[in-house]
Amino acid sequence: MNSETSLLLTDLYQLTMLQGYFERGMNETAVFEFFVRKLRPGRGFLMAAGVEQALDFLEQARFTAEELQWLRSTKRFSDGFVDWLADWRFEGEVYAMPEGTVCFPNEPLLRVVAPMPQAQLVETRLINLLNFQTLIASKAARSVLVAPGKLLVDFGLRRAHGAEAGLLAARAAYLAGFSGSSTVLASARFGVPAFGTMAHSFVQAHDSEIDSFRSFAHAQPDNVVLLIDTYDTEAAAHKVVELGHELAGEGIAIKGVRLDSGDLGELARRVRRILDDGGLQATTIFASGDLDEYRLRELLARGAPIDGFGIGTRLDTSADVPYLDCAYKLQEYASKPRRKRSIGKATWPGRKQVWRSYDEQGRMAGDVVSLEDDHQMGEPLLVPVMRGGRRLTQPALEEARRDAADNLGKLPVHLALLEEGPAYPVEIAPALQQLAGAVDAQK
Amino acid sequence: MNSETSLLLTDLYQLTMLQGYFERGMNETAVFEFFVRKLRPGRGFLMAAGVEQALDFLEQARFTAEELQWLRSTKRFSDGFVDWLADWRFEGEVYAMPEGTVCFPNEPLLRVVAPMPQAQLVETRLINLLNFQTLIASKAARSVLVAPGKLLVDFGLRRAHGAEAGLLAARAAYLAGFSGSSTVLASARFGVPAFGTMAHSFVQAHDSEIDSFRSFAHAQPDNVVLLIDTYDTEAAAHKVVELGHELAGEGIAIKGVRLDSGDLGELARRVRRILDDGGLQATTIFASGDLDEYRLRELLARGAPIDGFGIGTRLDTSADVPYLDCAYKLQEYASKPRRKRSIGKATWPGRKQVWRSYDEQGRMAGDVVSLEDDHQMGEPLLVPVMRGGRRLTQPALEEARRDAADNLGKLPVHLALLEEGPAYPVEIAPALQQLAGAVDAQK
Structure with a gap:
């Protein structure tokens, strides 16, 4: 049944x-x-x-x-x-x-x-x-309205209320104007574009952070988005610059970095500067962690240099x-x-x-x-x-x-x-x- | 898939x-x-x-x-x-x-x-x-704690977030101490006791309210719980008394009435009096409509003569x-x-x-x-x-x-x-x- x-x-x-x-x-x-x-x-x-x-x-x-x-x-x-x-x-x-x-x-x-x-x-x-x-x-449309031109991705499956909620939240968010979802089944069933980066566990499982970044880049050379907040965000951004030069020699570009904790607006500014100073102007900044349309509006009003957002729990549960x-x-x-x-x-x-x-x-x-x-x-x-x-x-x-x-x-x-x-x-x-x-x- | x-x-x-x-x-x-x-x-x-x-x-x-x-x-x-x-x-x-x-x-x-x-x-x-x-x-346990000895039934499937949420909310509420759920599949899959009464549409589909009550009693003689707020709650309670005497002759008892709108505490008091005066002391009062542990505590503190509660949306979505x-x-x-x-x-x-x-x-x-x-x-x-x-x-x-x-x-x-x-x-x-x-x- x-x-x-x-x-x-x-x-x-x-x-x-x-x-x-x-x-x-x-x-x-x-x-x-x-x-x-x-x-x-x-x-x-x-x-x-x-x-x-x-x-x-x-x-x-x-x-x-x-x-x-x-x-x-x-x-x-x-x-x-x-x-x-x-x-x-x-x-x-x-x-x-x-x-x-x-x-x-x-x-x-x-x-x-x-x-x-x-x-x-x-x-x-x-x-x-x-x-x-x-x-x-109705909830997703609100993020679409406050963040025109930004990449918006549904990240909410894990705290959605069960299987069908996760699947259909991805569909409804895409319908309302999101760029896609991390939920793979929504891609298989509805053609919703799938997005994803890496988890903290991947970084932790390697004996050094830069080694985890290198390993990920070689496994997914076309979609190198690195999670940089596992230990120290700014230190990790410097490692990204170092790795960026190394990978350039192999023809691999670091497409983006992801921030998932702390003061996202302030960290984005500092990371942007580190990346720019290191010659990675084309590397984008993606942010996630307790986001919704209210936080997006606040971050964008403060001019945070963030190119895309992963919006999870508060979207998929329509938390407010x-x-x-x-x-x-x-x-x-x-x-x-x-x-x-x-x-x-x-x-x-x-x-x-x-x-x-x-x-x-x-x-x-x-x-x-x-x-x-x-x-x-x-x-x-x-x-x-x-x-x-x-x-x-x-x-x-x-x-x-x-x-x-x-x-x-x-x-x-x-x-x-x-x-x-x-x-x-x-x-x-x-x-x-x-x-x-x-x-x-x-x- | x-x-x-x-x-x-x-x-x-x-x-x-x-x-x-x-x-x-x-x-x-x-x-x-x-x-x-x-x-x-x-x-x-x-x-x-x-x-x-x-x-x-x-x-x-x-x-x-x-x-x-x-x-x-x-x-x-x-x-x-x-x-x-x-x-x-x-x-x-x-x-x-x-x-x-x-x-x-x-x-x-x-x-x-x-x-x-x-x-x-x-x-x-x-x-x-x-x-x-x-x-x-965790949410259901709170209603169990504030309403000891009351019949508590999960009514939340319709506004649960999809199919699995409705099914598993029924299971989790029962685990936490609810008496059961209106969700039939939770009974078939998990043995959660199933409870149910009637909807407003059943009353509306009949040309008179008392006729809808009579029709329901004959279809479900062992479980006659009548919804009495479709048009005028107190008027309906008088009809229940009238029907109670009629059905007694056929060996059918009116087990309960359900209130689903208005000031539940005040209406329960008035309906209780009408039922008692009409000789239906054994007919229980069941209440539903926007309930959660906060409303239950308030109703019980005011001494509302309510024997059971249907708790739906706010439970299955853990709304707060x-x-x-x-x-x-x-x-x-x-x-x-x-x-x-x-x-x-x-x-x-x-x-x-x-x-x-x-x-x-x-x-x-x-x-x-x-x-x-x-x-x-x-x-x-x-x-x-x-x-x-x-x-x-x-x-x-x-x-x-x-x-x-x-x-x-x-x-x-x-x-x-x-x-x-x-x-x-x-x-x-x-x-x-x-x-x-x-x-x-x-x-």
């Missing part, structure tokens, strides 16, 4: 509710939408991501014989119900914002239209997939804001709009569309959320991505990455600068407000 | 360093230890977890033909090196604190002793597995502290102790053991970290768990859960109460301090 594909990776209540729907024959069309209720403090926008994995899941989801056998063994479910699960397939329609689209609270990022037992069962995993990549893409206040809610069942009115968690009923307008400079000026057929000014953001349980053509990751860059280029100025300012305007169209009132009045 | 088992789920530098070791024939024994450098603010202790999955990984790790083919296709590595990877196996020794052990910074939780190319390559995934479950067990400041560092190579001296990240060299002493009440009084053979007073915490790449007998999850409860019962009082107080004493033995000085002097 592979956790990434098993339909048992769900909440128990999905199965108990399903048995309820099965027994009552409640098989009418349900419409669910995934959206974010509100932004957590310090965040001004989101970037939609994870649609590709959501569609993979919907296309491939089925119960295996082993899973059905296990369900039977629990004695929680009737035999008739478990037999029926054997034929469970997702055969519905899906609409979504393309990955890389900048978006905001109360806007549906994805809509599922399918018979209730199909649309309900997929809730848990859909949220699980969409929450995570949208979270990470590790989850989205998101939900997947029933908006229509059996052709009737539905609405939840729970305190602080009320939803907008019906099938919805989001329309985006731009100002004269081409920057995003405001969105309107309306009922699907209530056309508004601007560009509609949700597009069909699946019909009859089969995906329609999806943008390749490279194309989604270009869309993401295009979206980030159109952000309102204060959002692009990660500065405080007015919330981006998202208006609820009058007809939608009226429908919500009408639904409330029926209960 | 399944991300949970692929050896490509690693940092690129592991492979580039490995090629360096391969080319230089550096195959001597390396000793790495996994430890936490320091606790993040607000945390007083850790609970070791994830050893079981770490051993699974070490036992099963190998490169598949498809992965080797992909590595060749990148042109980054020599053919000889990729051929050699085909036979890569982990055949080393592992020592670890048993899962459920309470532990502290600077204490090794796990030690790997193996030829360098084996011990190095596993770094990324070992950290990935040990960081996450230790993080979640979403990562550990942990590392897997080379402490010895080719029989020589090694030490990293990077600013703020210096390590203690050599193979180490942790010794724990207790006071007269049986509470933990202090630990000593020493070289492995430098016996100290107290109980040694690290035990052998793998030899020659094969695991030794491991405690079953239920046994580890009992050990965890036993450990939590022995915490110093202020740590058990989650109160501010002195840091738990962890002493570095004199011989270890001397060794560190001697290693520094050699460089």
Whole structure:
């Protein structure tokens, strides 16, 4: 039972509710939408991501014989119900914002239209997939915005929350504009460019630091990036200069050095001087260690001569804001709009569309959320991505990455600068407000 | 390429360093230890977890033909090196604190002793597995401490960071003392008891709320827990009373109600009164929605009549502290102790053991970290768990859960109460301090 594909990776209540729907024959069309209720403090926008994995899941989801056998063994479910699960397939329609689209609270990022037992069962995993990549893409985009032109590499796999988090964080960061990731599997699976240097253990395992540098350079002559903070950063920079002249004779260039501890800005300045004085002007400086968009902005504002950054733990865990206040809610069942009115968690009923307008400079000026057929000014953001349980053509990751860059280029100025300012305007169209009132009045 | 088992789920530098070791024939024994450098603010202790999955990984790790083919296709590595990877196996020794052990910074939780190319390559995934479950067990233990005797259920899968995070968070929370989880796969894979109620969509899909309750009760007569906040919580509680009398005639009892929004403490009080006045004294109240140990403590201090809690997002993401400041560092190579001296990240060299002493009440009084053979007073915490790449007998999850409860019962009082107080004493033995000085002097 592979956790990434098993339909048992769900909440128990999905199965108990399903048995309820099965027994009552409640098989009418349900419409669910995934959206974010509100932004957590310090965040001004989101970037939609994870649609590709959501569609993979919907296309491939089925119960295996082993899973059905296990369900039977629990004695929680009737035999008739478990037999029926054997034929469970997702055969519905899906609409979504393309990955890389900048978006905001109360806007549906994805809509599922399918018979209730199909649309309900997929809730848990859909949220699980969409929450995570949208979270990470939204976080990564912030580093991309504060460090234009810098090499940004995801280094977070080791402290990501498990295997899939590490893999998909690499994908989401690349989508948002990172140059690549240290995670090899992200390169094999998604074509995310792989980057890497060396670890302290490699330096420590050699009896002298310069010998470890020499050994690494000979093993990886095309990608000589040396980690210089294991013992004493400035002393190591002098060794790099010495080695640089030696290796030049063999036709090997030292491409870069990496700093991973201490005052990165000050050390970068001193190391830059040592390298320049030693004739290694072309050797770049790469920094890592507890970085995020706040530290990047601070380092760059101080003029630190750093050419690239490895951003790890705080990116892959979205450390300051590790989850989205998101939900997947029933908006229509059996052709009737539905609405939840729970305190602080009320939803907008019906099938919805989001329309985006731009100002004269081409920057995003405001969105309107309306009922699907209530056309508004601007560009509609949700597009069909699946019909009859089969995906329609999806943008390749490279194309989604270009869309993401295009979206980030159109952000309102204060959002692009990660500065405080007015919330981006998202208006609820009058007809939608009226429908919500009408639904409330029926209960 | 399944991300949970692929050896490509690693940092690129592991492979580039490995090629360096391969080319230089550096195959001597390396000793790495996994430890936490320091606790993040607000945390007083850790609970070791994830050893079981770490051993699974070490036992099963190998490169598949498809992965080797992909590595060749990148042109980054020599053919000889990729051929050699085909036979890569982990055949080393592992020592670890048993899962459920309470532990502290600077204490090794796990030690790997193996030829360098084996011990190095596993770094990324070992950290990935040990960081996450230790993080979640440590977080879950805090709810267990503040809510003794309450039913605590993990509800976090949907906002956990991907599939494996959801699955393993359920396991780690159960290990730490939770009653179970809503995640079905955690039940199928690990025997974690499964709990579940119903979602708002189930209520919304029916034309009346009481009809949805009736439908659910008939589908799950042994587990009737009704969600009562979809429209108006108190009105729904009155409907529960009405239905309770109706169902009693059919021999079905309403086991509980769930609150998921609003002022949970105040609503619980009102609902309790409605249920009691209606003769449903045996119907319990279960609460969920943005809960964590801080909210639990506050609700219980105010005397909220809540019998159980569903704790989701903030548990599975460890929202206030979403990562550990942990590392897997080379402490010895080719029989020589090694030490990293990077600013703020210096390590203690050599193979180490942790010794724990207790006071007269049986509470933990202090630990000593020493070289492995430098016996100290107290109980040694690290035990052998793998030899020659094969695991030794491991405690079953239920046994580890009992050990965890036993450990939590022995915490110093202020740590058990989650109160501010002195840091738990962890002493570095004199011989270890001397060794560190001697290693520094050699460089």
